[in-house]
Structure formats: C-alpha cells, structure tokens
Amino acid sequence: MSASTASATRPRAKEEGSALPVAVVCLVILLVWYIAAIPMNWVVTEPKIAAAGGGLSNILSFSWSEARPVIPAPHQIALELWNSVFGVKPWMPKSLVYHGWVTLSSTLLGFFLGALLGIALAIAIVHVTFLAKSLMPWIIASQTIPILAIAPMVIVVLGSLGFTGLVPKSLISMYLCFFPVTIGMVKGLTSPETMQLDLMRTYNASTSEVLWKLRFPASVPFLFTSLKVAVAIALTGAIVGEMPTGAVAGIGARLLQGSYFGQTVQIWAALFMGSFIAAGLVWLVGVVERFTLRRMGARP
C-alpha cells in the first residue's frame, strides 16, 4: 500500500496546544458512543427493559451493561481489557497479553524481513538501470493486488510444505510492509544531489563507498518515515494472517472467535489491544528515529 506517500506529505502538526482540542474531540466521541449505544442496543435490551418496568434509569443501566450488546459501552470494553490483561496470568489462552504477544512476534519478524527486503530491493533498483525500469512498475502493480486476500492461500500452501505458526504470518507481514520501505528508500538513496555525487567522484570513491558514505546516510530520514508506515502495515498483515486459517492464538484469532460466538465485548477488547500494539510500535520507531537523527547531527 502506498500509504508511505501519505505520511511523507503529512504536515508536522505541531500547532500550539492541540491537547485541548484532542481532549474535546475524544469527549464528544465518548458522549456520542454512550448515547448511540441506547438505540443500537435496543433490539437486545428492549424486552429486559420492558420487563423491568421501563423508566430512564432502567434504559440506561440495561443499554450500558448488556452482556452481548450490539455495541458495548466504552467502560465495558475497558473492564474486559483490564480483566483479560491483568486479571489472568499472561501465558493463559484467556489472556490478551498472550494473544498480543503471538501477534507481536510474527509482526516483528515480518517487519524485520520486510524492511531488509525493502532496503535490498531499493539498493538494487538504484544501482541497476534495467531493474529500475523493469521492477518498479511491477512492485507498484503488486500492491494493487489485495495481498490480504491471498493470505489464506499462502498459509495453507506453506502449511502443507511444513511451515506452520510464525513463519507464514510473518511472510504476509513481510510482503505487505516491504513496499513502503522500497519506495521510501529509493527516494532516499537518490536524494543526494549531483554536486555531492560529483564530489565523491573527485575523491575516487567506489560505488560501495558512495553507497555507505553518502547515499545511505542521506536516506536515513526517508527510511524512518517508511518504517513507521511499514510497522503499522506489518501488524495489520499479521492480524489478517491469523483470521482465515482458524488460528487458535493471536489478535486475529481472538476477533474470529469473538465473531463466531457473538462475544462483542471480546472483539472490541481485542481490537483495542491491537490498536495499542500498533500505536506502541509506531511510537517506538519514532523514538529510535529521533535518537538516530540526533546522533547523526540533524536538528529537530
């Protein structure tokens, strides 16, 4: 997915005091959520409310505490999250920490492989003219195919070859996340200007010296921008990789089980867990980025 370009064009939204507006928007969302829960859960809760004799307090309490709601109230999700993260031991299959770890491990492996593949492809594309012309259109075309749709096939085929568990899911993550890295790195490796390249020529630098001493350092900011996009995509790939194959562990498996058994609260809790992992990973890459760029002498 070419989300890399989106983040490249994203403005550094460091306008003064965005904390208050964000808080207000969050509050409005929560408010709308609580209010919307009443009509949306009406199908499930109506008989109970009628049995309890109606009244506003009954409507509110039933709408916001239904065990199998159409949409759970935010505090129900928070409670479920708390219970399944801190309430059970982290190695039990009921624990979201366990499922999160399963997904996280295949995400990280896929992200690592994808970043390596992306960088390798970019280096090849920058150095070999034939590849630049022949490979680039295919790399772009490959992303117009919904790779996630192929996920079940990849997993079944690899499973029949004897690869199960971590590797197939990681391969899907890898396939999804190499693209932004390649695009970003091609841009980054070609970002040195002609004058700088000419200077390297006057130093009689070899191609690999130009790569390591000029092109690679110049591409680092581009690399991190793409890595942030890639790590989020890798997580999506891992989650989807767990969905269609009846995997027993992982965030995706948790979503699937929840949808089979109508456990809405469980689905939402898994969704939030996945979101926390995604936000955490992007944040972590951002921290590494700031540290690296500072060491390299960039001004923030």
Added chain:
Amino acid sequence: MRKWQLSDILYPIIFGIGVLALWQAVVKGFGVPPVLLPAPTDIAAKFMSSLPILWVDFVQTVIRAVIPGWIIGSLAGFLVAILCDRIPFLRRGLLPLGNLVAALPIVGMAPILVMWFGFDWHSKAAMVVVMTFFPMLINATAGLQASGHLERDLMLSYGSSWWQTLLKLRLPAAMPFVFNALKINSTLAMIGAIVAEFFGTPTMGMGFRISTEVGRLGLDMVWAEIAVAAITGSVFYGLLVFLERRVTFWHPSYRR
C-alpha cells in the same frame, strides 16, 4: 515530465513475461503439484472456463461493495477535511486522532461491521467506507494547507470570499493530495471488502470464493480470482493516474 520512451513499456513487459515463463518452467519442470502452485497456463484455462462465476463474484465484491464504499468513504473524508479547514479547532482536535487511527489495524472492525450490517454487501461497503475515510481526511487536510501564502494573499487582495478562495485556489492546489489518497484508497477498498467477506457472506464474492476454494484445495480457481483482483486493481489505479494527469496538468511533475 520527460517523454515516454519505448523502454518504459518494453522492459516491464519483458520482465513480466520472464517471470511467468520461469514460473511455468519451474512448475512443469519440477512437477510441482497443482495443490501447491498451479502453472500460469492452468490458471488461464480455469479463468476462461469459469468466467460466469468470476463475473458474479466481481459484481458482488467490486460493483456492490468496493466502488460505493470507496466513493462514500472518500467523499466523507473530503467533506470533513473541508469542515476542519473552516473550523481550526476541529482540525487541531481531529487531525492527531486521524493520524493515529490511520496507523491502526482497522480491518479488525470487519467482524463488528458484519454483525451490524448483516452478511450481504452492506457490511462490506461499510468496511470500505471506514477504511477509506481516514487516508482521505489526512491527505485532503494536508492538501488544503498546500497553497502558498503568496497566492492566498493575492486572493485576499482581490477581495475574494472564503468560498471563492477555496474553489479557485485551494481546492485545485489540494488535488495532488486528494488523488494520492484516492490511489491509496483504491487498494485499501479492495482489501477491506475481501477481508470483510471472511466473516460471513452470501455464497458469492471474491473473498468468499478464495476462502472456500482454499479449503477445497482448488488453487487454480484462487489464482483466477487473484488475477481478477489484480486486473481490477491495476485498471482502477490506471484510471486514477489518467484522471490525475487531466486534473493536475499544472503540477511540476507533469510539466514537460
């Protein structure tokens, strides 16, 4: 933009044919069983022989779910971006959240949306709407900031209203960003619709077909669906690129 050269088209074609030939040679040469990897010729044969099924799936997934969802989601994101532009408070509050949400695994919403909107195409279209909304919001907001101060000051000195500035300067300037989002969304829309089909569908649709055929080990059919998806995605993308060139002809990257 430099002129198109023959090699720009020729090299990718040579490369593609090379890959296909290699694929065919490996599968036939090493006798790879078709349950693992069917040969390109087998896939082509299956494609031709099951055109009616492929068409039904195409209509269910692309015409009913992807295209309406893509239009609604992108339009909604665009309108909210204009609203955000009008009300800076909303932009400061919504944009950081939008950036965050865009990084989240939104596909996870699929089971919830299927529960809400039922098994038919409505839930798939809803999934597409949710997936396409945020990229458009972020990009269109960035695009509306893209016009320079000089141009805006010029519009101000003409005494033009907010609407006139929007229509004549800022929307045209935002178009490269909008098209960028539309391209991202075209891929996301296909993914969203197909993944949502894993969670329950009437007995048609590309995602449904892929997951059932994988279960029956009919991999040639799976690859035929993949071919349909690839062709659809590429045509979608190509149309957008064409349209982008017509609309943003003034952009430096298209100037000769």
